[in-house]
Amino acid sequence: MSFERSRPSATIRSTPSDFIVEELALYEPSGSGGHVFLRLRKTGWSTAACARRIAQHLGIANDAIGHAGLKDRHAVTEQTLSFPWPESAALPSMSELASEGIEALQLTRHPHKLRVGHLAGNRFTLVLRNIVGEQAALQQALETLKTQGVPNAFGPQRFGRDGNNPEQTLQWLRGQSRGPKDKRIRRLLLSSVQSLLFDRLLEKRVQQGTWNTVVAGDLVKTTAHGGLFLTEDPETDARRALVGEVSATGPIFGPRMRWPQGEPAQWEKEVLESSLGGEKALEALGKAGAGSRRALRVLPSDLDYRFFEDEGNSCLWLTMVLPKGAYATTVLGSVFVLEDGSEAAKVASGRGTVADSPPNEEMLDDTGPSSR
Template sequence: MSEAELPRAHGAPALSARFRASPEDFRVEEIDGFEASGSGEHLLLTVEKRGMNTAFAAKRIAQWAGVQEAAIGYAGLKDRHALTRQRFSVHLPKRVAPDLSALQSSDLSVLKSEWHAKKLPRGALAGNRFVLTLREVAGDRDAAVERLRAIAARGVPNYFGEQRFGRDGGNVAEALAMFAGRRVRREQRSLLLSAARSELFNRVLATRVADGSWERGLEGEVWMLDGSRSVFGPEPWSDELAARLATFDIHPSGPLWGAGGLRSAAVARQLEEAGLADETALALRAGLEKAGLKQERRALRLRPQALRWDWRSEDVLEFQFELPAGAYATVVLRELGEIANAAA
């Protein structure tokens, strides 16, 4: 499904605006998942970069350190059109760090360096902190503030963002071609498998948003613990489940497709199967199963933390929030209004 086809949970857009007019309008800072050990063969670098994606920064750091790119680790991918802070690890077995000043440039600066015992693995972060600036904002200000309050109170659908699907959403078509026999590079294969999985998840979530069950759960629901990948259920509805759902301790979940049976049951399972029964979905399902991926789950609901906003001028709105790893700031923006990406 294209982004335009995904239903919104909070109703019609409350405003229109432009963002990413400059990298400073989209600021992202990783929230570290651990502290450096203080010793070991891996140099942890906290860097700030402007207009540079993670892969390009990793390549530059590898050149600076005189190592292969495989010696560089990072926890998450960050967009090019942003001002970002994130950590990289550099494997230096001789424990001799090159001159840090040689890495400094107008678009990349080192904020901190520490020694650590292990390579920084993907996903090893607690989340990301965003500060976003919207410009040329049009619409009713009271309606926009009310929408922000609703997002803070109820959260938003936890869609995979457009970044997962490549330019013009082409990664899903590429995944179908790969499943049909087209050969691809190893790194591209991983990207296309993720896009196929994300497409199926978004389809299920779109169905749940359309019927209003994305935040309330159904008979046969599989529940996911907040801030965790742990799941439980199905189990009979109870006052305890209702209280945990209301306090965001648990969330309804949807399938990340792979081999094996769906864990959901009853109404929840019927909805998941019905939403993934067309020809395209069946081909994606079969390809993911053949590729050896296993059934997993992802929360259907996402609530931004520490959400605050400030009108910088009549038509400039700045707001900030925190999201867990794997969540997308663009899905929060989408629930607020029609936001045009000036960097596209």
């Protein structure tokens, strides 16, 4: 999406408390076992930096800490981490971390480590400030989000500090440069390419006007339960898409990704061919995962909002639930040109903060909390 000054504008994250994220658990810990699920609330910490601090506090290895999703640094976030702890030992005290912005809410035992992706979604409670735009038009746009949703782009938040991780990785995959030796970094860079290729396919379908409907050959995902199926009746499924029941999907390329049929398959092969020279590159991408499908649009649920005035400025309070992997600023950026009020770089048109996949450079370079 292009940056348009004529569109309504707003400031996000003027303070961390203006951007609250609550991770929704996929399941509750059982109460027994050799791991501990730590429910915590943190302010000014990325998940990666918080996990390192907790590992230091407990005297265990960094990679022993489990998480379901990665949360933004410039926010107040509630989520669950896990760590191994002998069943014979008393649960450790976490109270001394409260003064650093890490508040332990609950510790409960469970048999195994919390794994990436083991979350149901994220609930956002947001305040947008300095709004410029007609309130009636904004209200109509917010109501439209409930049924139409927005293109489910990853955006540059997955592409590194300078936005060039995917292009550098593409050169490596084409044999034009050497890749990094660190396996973790290689996996992250390959994941950034998967995100870039999805966004390129999504851009193609936005241009076609097929991103929010279903066409013959599409693999379709249900909104309620996430079930995936090949459409056998595209006209009926297009009507279901119109009311938000289903969405067409796009590729997270990998060697075992399920392919659509017909024109959708051809569009995806064209993206793969133009970027990586065809399906022979899928094995390399497999080092970041077997491949999967991602909905072409994101539909917020439980969306509620109200406008209010604060010191003469027009503001918006908004709450919504997004599925895992979806970006709050992708949704907000479909309505507003966004300016980031935090220390992070300014963002526009839905490109910025991710619910559970932060910028790659945060995972690689972040060393501590932001100023609080």
